[in-house]
Amino acid sequence: MKKLINDPTKTVDEGVAGFAAAHADIVRVVVDPPFVVVRQDAPVPGKVGLVSGGGSGHEPLHAGFVGFGMLDAAVPGAMFTSPTPDPILEATKQVDAGAGVLHIVKNYTGDVLNFETAADLALAEGIEVQTVIVDDDVAVKDSLYTAGRRGVAGTLLVEKLAGAAAQRGDSLDRVAEVARTVNSRVRTMGMALSPCTVPHASEPSFTLAEDEVEIGIGIHGEPGRERIALEPADRIVDRLLEPILEDLPFAKRDRVVLLVNGMGGTPQSELYIVYRRAAEVLAERGIDVARSLVGSYVTSLEMQGVSITLLQVDDELLGLYDAPVQTAALRWGR
Amino acid sequence: MKKLINDPTKTVDEGVAGFAAAHADIVRVVVDPPFVVVRQDAPVPGKVGLVSGGGSGHEPLHAGFVGFGMLDAAVPGAMFTSPTPDPILEATKQVDAGAGVLHIVKNYTGDVLNFETAADLALAEGIEVQTVIVDDDVAVKDSLYTAGRRGVAGTLLVEKLAGAAAQRGDSLDRVAEVARTVNSRVRTMGMALSPCTVPHASEPSFTLAEDEVEIGIGIHGEPGRERIALEPADRIVDRLLEPILEDLPFAKRDRVVLLVNGMGGTPQSELYIVYRRAAEVLAERGIDVARSLVGSYVTSLEMQGVSITLLQVDDELLGLYDAPVQTAALRWGR
Amino acid sequence: MDGAGLDGAWTRRWIEAVAAEVARRKQELTALDRAIGDADHGENLDRGFRAVLGKLEALDDDATPGAVLKLVATTLISTVGGAAGPLYGTAFLKGSMAAGDRAALDAAALVEVLTAARDGIVARGKAEPGDKTMVDAWTPAVDAAAAAGDDVRAALQAAAAAAAEGAAATEPLVAHKGRASYLGERAVGHRDPGSESTSLMLRAAADTA
Amino acid sequence: MDGAGLDGAWTRRWIEAVAAEVARRKQELTALDRAIGDADHGENLDRGFRAVLGKLEALDDDATPGAVLKLVATTLISTVGGAAGPLYGTAFLKGSMAAGDRAALDAAALVEVLTAARDGIVARGKAEPGDKTMVDAWTPAVDAAAAAGDDVRAALQAAAAAAAEGAAATEPLVAHKGRASYLGERAVGHRDPGSESTSLMLRAAADTA
Numbered sequence A, B: 001m002k003k004l005i006n007d008p009t010k011t012v013d014e015g016v017a018g019f020a021a022a023h024a025d026i027v028r029v030v031v032d033p034p035f036v037v038v039r040q041d042a043p044v045p046g047k048v049g050l051v052s053g054g055g056s057g058h059e060p061l062h063a064g065f066v067g068f069g070m071l072d073a074a075v076p077g078a079m080f081t082s083p084t085p086d087p088i089l090e091a092t093k094q095v096d097a098g099a100g101v102l103h104i105v106k107n108y109t110g111d112v113l114n115f116e117t118a119a120d121l122a123l124a125e126g127i128e129v130q131t132v133i134v135d136d137d138v139a140v141k142d143s144l145y146t147a148g149r150r151g152v153a154g155t156l157l158v159e160k161l162a163g164a165a166a167q168r169g170d171s172l173d174r175v176a177e178v179a180r181t182v183n184s185r186v187r188t189m190g191m192a193l194s195p196c197t198v199p200h201a202s203e204p205s206f207t208l209a210e211d212e213v214e215i216g217i218g219i220h221g222e223p224g225r226e227r228i229a230l231e232p233a234d235r236i237v238d239r240l241l242e243p244i245l246e247d248l249p250f251a252k253r254d255r256v257v258l259l260v261n262g263m264g265g266t267p268q269s270e271l272y273i274v275y276r277r278a279a280e281v282l283a284e285r286g287i288d289v290a291r292s293l294v295g296s297y298v299t300s301l302e303m304q305g306v307s308i309t310l311l312q313v314d315d316e317l318l319g320l321y322d323a324p325v326q327t328a329a330l331r332w333g334r
Numbered sequence C, D: 001m002d003g004a005g006l007d008g009a010w011t012r013r014w015i016e017a018v019a020a021e022v023a024r025r026k027q028e029l030t031a032l033d034r035a036i037g038d039a040d041h042g043e044n045l046d047r048g049f050r051a052v053l054g055k056l057e058a059l060d061d062d063a064t065p066g067a068v069l070k071l072v073a074t075t076l077i078s079t080v081g082g083a084a085g086p087l088y089g090t091a092f093l094k095g096s097m098a099a100g101d102r103a104a105l106d107a108a109a110l111v112e113v114l115t116a117a118r119d120g121i122v123a124r125g126k127a128e129p130g131d132k133t134m135v136d137a138w139t140p141a142v143d144a145a146a147a148a149g150d151d152v153r154a155a156l157q158a159a160a161a162a163a164a165e166g167a168a169a170t171e172p173l174v175a176h177k178g179r180a181s182y183l184g185e186r187a188v189g190h191r192d193p194g195s196e197s198t199s200l201m202l203r204a205a206a207d208t209a
């Protein structure tokens, strides 16, 4: 796998440095402990601070969502590896304006444990922290006998809506409640056409034959739920939507935000082919697509594939979705 | 090459349909003649209309740039194939508000000829049309003995700045002059790590060994200037920047917009690694990066690779760059 | 098969044969374009000639050669796109204008038609012989037809043979027009796809006459 | 090599040996993680133990076992990340607390240290034996050390052997914790990477004692 990198051990450092330079109007970067991407004007007086983070390789998640109306800081770990507590603690301190800090954590053992330690340390320094765990991936059985559902593309919507709540001045309790509500109403399912290769690895994270696809893929090149023969896009969309719709469940007359998310290596034209069928199925079911978002937002390096996310919304959540946002990767209303 | 498509002959139709559905707040689509993506509120009274188009497979170019402050219509042809005159004529009619229409055409024989015919037909119907040819690719020798330089990622900047000029109410002559000025000051050079495969084809447009890259690649999988062994990203950036800087030439104290553009299959983290080095080189040369844009905007399906574009700006051009834009793929200032 | 001129029925037969040959050799034409272009020439022409077949059905049985050629022209222009669409479209359009409302084409008329077609391509594309484009098949074909005397079928055979040679002769050339011109020396050794499709068209013309 | 307890010098030797082994077997650990996880376990531990080596140099020559273990703990916590970082970090932290300021560890103290380490992992990760995690190597190791009597070196040998068996015994299991739990039946037949790195650490302990 050829990559546009220099030293494989420095891809995260250099990527963050480039990001910081390109978006100096929006963010600044703390390099020690490495790395914390902070909103340029943080801490914003009176505002609850929002911190998220996780392994790198999912860009623009999370650093691309730092800015007005969304995150106050993002903590990028090593490639596909949760960050350690030190930078998470640093981020928490940098964004605390006295109103407390919310940690938005994707449900992976490593992320949960490292954020947990950081929250304990922050508390010891007198910062009020609440944590919301995102686990929107319906590909994984949520039971006592697994690590629980993974946090995948739905994370973007949790960050957007909680970010809007914080921006309008909600209290920490209230922002955390918004985040939990969004998480409880958002469901995602993904698939891959091709694997990804972490820069330090000599081989891809998994292999697929020329006629195979992986259904229920995670965002770290973890193997998925099942491996099937390649099918037309419309059939694949049906396969992804079915478990999503059943799970919440989504019902007739529901209003939803529909997110079609590319895994990194998928051309936009294919995302719109997927979107077309998803919108068609939802229309058939009488579900109202109130808002749409199509793009590669929560990725796995150069993996080819797509995930579909549905968020059930009411007027309040829709208002938070529509609220102005100005980050490197998401901008509207301002 | 696995793709998220249904029928290979319908990828453009279905992609456009999905795009139109996802962005119904910004655009509407004319399906006969197929296809014209038109700004929702076109024709905008008193405003010069901007039409661009070309082969599909470069998304978000051009449809993703239709909207406030940029294009009034985009005409997507078949995959990598210039559209025919009929839809170009239709687009021209749909956006003409009496102030005339500017055609922005990438310099490929097919595009030039088809837009030429459409412009003749529009003129015959009493619509004033001017044409600006974009040819920013320094990989190709511009001489009497070639078809001339290709139009590549710089097209985005021509469309943005001319779009801003039209939006502020400039006359057709003036908008065309802005477009020509931008074209005369913008230079691009690209490279590929991997080829792309058009949906109807059984094989990739070219092949590269596991340790080879193609320097000076076009955006249709056309072979490039030379094939070299894979190098660290920084060395590749130097190779791309050198001919760009020499060509205009760009000089100390110049102010520039720096666009680092992904070819479709390149993860964002790699684009930022490229950006980092490009910014470093420009700083060393005393060139001031006034604005930066990093993303996959002018693509070649799932090709992995990158192009670097520099646009030399003065206060007026910078103002046009900063002017509000609200399209599917580019939004700021509003 | 007799000494009569080429009528509307032949023109139709010819175009149907071109459509069949393009469909059959689509991959081959695209493969030529993959080597030095963007891998779509066969696909482009096939899309166009399939559309032509659909329209031919609706045309009057007694349509003149000029009327058939005009239909081909407008259909190619509005369905092919790319470089080949306008160039072949112009060729057929100028050819149809040269044919006028003649019921059949004799050798002299054929030469007029071929010349007008070639001149149309040159006027639009500005390519000269040796630039490694379809002009390199058209020009020797026009010359050979003009030199063939007054047997229209012999003229077509001569044109087809010359076009085939002209197409083959593009192989050693560096291109100065079209996408292949971006490649410089790297285009050497590859046949120009448009010259090959021109050869295909003129071969079909000879074979159906 | 005599009957004396395990002192600070041994602790240091042990950790250096772990670092060397992790570096040597990095790819192998990552390959195990590729099969049922996210292909970074070897990389993660190597990053951590390289950092530990750097810090060890600055530590006093006469540092106690507890002081060495504490340094390992804080360094792993702040450099490894992922699941293994906090889990091994907690293990070394709890182990160092159990070691206290003893100058050397006898067999009883060793069992206390190992037990505290294992309990720390369980408290953080909530895994039970049979969940296909590093706990499946730690638990039999603790039991074997406890049963080995009062020769501290024999206890370490017993722990290392039991950890190796425990790691191998994860292969037929379905995972209930960590990333492998997403896979259901598809995890069967693969060894848990964390149980293998635990086995590596305890083998290094026995070999350096």
Ligand SMILES: Nc1ncnc2c1ncn2[C@@H]1O[C@H](COP(=O)(O)OP(=O)(O)O)[C@@H](O)[C@H]1O
Pocket: B080, B081, B082, B109, B110, B111, C033, C037, C038, C040, C041, C044, C045, C081, C082, C083, C084, C085, C087, C121, C124, C125, C126, C127, C132, C133, C134, C135, C177, C178, C179, C192, C193, C194, C195
């Ligand atoms: N300026 C020109 N004059 C004459 N023929 C040209 C010119 N440019 C291109 N061609 C012909 O067009 C062919 C390519 O057609 P096609 O692949 O369908 O279009 P595109 O290059 O737009 O993809 C070339 O092989 C060449 O013969």
Ligand SMILES: Nc1ncnc2c1ncn2[C@@H]1O[C@H](COP(=O)(O)OP(=O)(O)O)[C@@H](O)[C@H]1O
Pocket: A080, A081, A082, A109, A110, A111, D033, D037, D038, D040, D041, D044, D045, D081, D082, D083, D084, D085, D087, D121, D124, D125, D126, D127, D132, D133, D134, D135, D177, D178, D179, D192, D193, D194, D195
């Ligand atoms: N809840 C848990 N309890 C105990 N060990 C666990 C738990 N979750 C994961 N592990 C261990 O961590 C190992 C994976 O470590 P590593 O690959 O470094 O982290 P990550 O899974 O975050 O990529 C697994 O092989 C397993 O032994």
Ligand SMILES: [Mg+2]
Pocket: A055, A080, A081, A082, A110, D038, D040, D082, D083
């Ligand atoms: Mg990991």
Ligand SMILES: [Mg+2]
Pocket: B055, B080, B081, B082, B110, C038, C040, C082, C083
């Ligand atoms: Mg083409």
Ligand SMILES: [Mg+2]
Pocket: C033, C037, C038, C039, C040, C041, C082
């Ligand atoms: Mg072509």
Ligand SMILES: [Mg+2]
Pocket: D033, D037, D038, D039, D040, D041, D082
């Ligand atoms: Mg792992």
